[in-house]
Amino acid sequence: MSTGKCPECGSKKVIKDFARGEIVCGSCGIVIEENIEDHRPEWRSFDSEQREKRARGGAPIKYMRPNKGLVTEIDQYNRDIRGAKISPKKQAQLYRMRKWHKRASIASSMERNLAIALSELDRIASYLGLPDSVRESAALLYRRCIKAELIRGRLIESVVAAVIYATCRMQGNPRTLEELSKVSGIEKKEIGRAYRFIRRELSLDIPLTDPSQYVPKFTAALKLSGQVQEKAIKLLRKAIGKGLISGRGPTGVAAAAVYIASAMCNERRTQKEVADVAGVTEVTIRNRYRELKKELGLKIAL
DNA sequence: AAGACGAAAGTGGTTGA
DNA sequence: TCAACAACTTTCGTCTT
Numbered sequence: 001m002s003t004g005k006c007p008e009c010g011s012k013k014v015i016k017d018f019a020r021g022e023i024v025c026g027s028c029g030i031v032i033e034e035n036i037e038d039h040r041p042e043w044r045s046f047d048s049e050q051r052e053k054r055a056r057g058g059a060p061i062k063y064m065r066p067n068k069g070l071v072t073e074i075d076q077y078n079r080d081i082r083g084a085k086i087s088p089k090k091q092a093q094l095y096r097m098r099k100w101h102k103r104a105s106i107a108s109s110m111e112r113n114l115a116i117a118l119s120e121l122d123r124i125a126s127y128l129g130l131p132d133s134v135r136e137s138a139a140l141l142y143r144r145c146i147k148a149e150l151i152r153g154r155l156i157e158s159v160v161a162a163v164i165y166a167t168c169r170m171q172g173n174p175r176t177l178e179e180l181s182k183v184s185g186i187e188k189k190e191i192g193r194a195y196r197f198i199r200r201e202l203s204l205d206i207p208l209t210d211p212s213q214y215v216p217k218f219t220a221a222l223k224l225s226g227q228v229q230e231k232a233i234k235l236l237r238k239a240i241g242k243g244l245i246s247g248r249g250p251t252g253v254a255a256a257a258v259y260i261a262s263a264m265c266n267e268r269r270t271q272k273e274v275a276d277v278a279g280v281t282e283v284t285i286r287n288r289y290r291e292l293k294k295e296l297g298l299k300i301a302l
Numbered sequence: 303a304a305g306a307c308g309a310a311a312g313t314g315g316t317t318g319a
Numbered sequence: 320t321c322a323a324c325a326a327c328t329t330t331c332g333t334c335t336t
Binding site for chain 1: 304305306308314315
């Protein structure tokens with residue numbers, strides 16, 4: 001193995017040439033080792049925070065993810081496969097080939113981007129069981145993002161997730177950032193950031209999420225009757241009328257309403273059960289529940 | 303024993319200077 | 320860019336069923 005010392009001449013000038021996969025002695029030129037693997041990360045980092053985020057075990061990302069590694073390249077060395085120099089005429093030809101290859105790549109990068117994005121979009125959509133209408137609108141929205149050049153500098157996946165998030169909300173079928181994060185593998189804040197960005201740049205008009213939109217999901221997950229569902233939505237209507245929900249997380253409010261409604265209909269669920277399906281804590285339910293009870297003057301036997 | 307309740311301290315994100 | 324801030328979570332002790 002590479003000891004940092006040349007076995008032939010003893011010189012310490014040992015050079016790792018990753019482009020050729022060789023370890024050579026910088027002094028006498030002997031090849032110490034052939035076919036070495038490049039253990040350098042395939043990413044660059046600009047500060048320690050990034051380095052921590054990107055460092056990981058396993059194979060380079062480009063082999064784990066389809067499409068990402070699939071770019072053809074014409075390398076920069078004017079040599080044939082045996083390493084011999086090639087004629088000036090051929091060199092000129094190679095130069096032109098490189099040039100046009102590069103141009104063609106850029107022209108098709110948009111197409112490729114879209115292709116990756118659409119397959120990812122489809123994957124997430126089926127994972128979340130979204131209807132075709134959502135997929136269509138989401139795809140359309142993504143195309144708008146490309147046109148407006150909003151993708152550059154962002155992971156395709158995070159934009160896709162943001163687009164789906166936005167579309168779901170616009171169609172009154174909201175998903176939480178949590179859910180998107182789970183199926184896309186992108187961090188919640190990253191999706192949120194991308195979402196806010198495209199909403200601003202495309203000036204999308206997306207209203208605040210109405211808590212009652214979450215109610216059917218929660219009641220279904222808790223196997224509660226339609227009666228409870230209606231009751232919960234009625235409670236929320238009143239609460240909204242009193243301006244009780246502004247600034248509150250919609251899931252928390254919805255969860256509290258479901259909790260109250262379940263108790264009122266004698267189909268009681270514990271705070272913990274409701275909290276789990278809603279993705280909030282019991283404490284939050286209690287806080288919302290307290291507010292609802294107070295403001296709506298509810299008398300409930302609990 | 304399990305659930306409900308609430309206080310206090312901690313966390314991550316938004317906002318306004 | 321930074322500090323203040325609101326919403327939410329975590330943790331923990333107490334009370335109720």
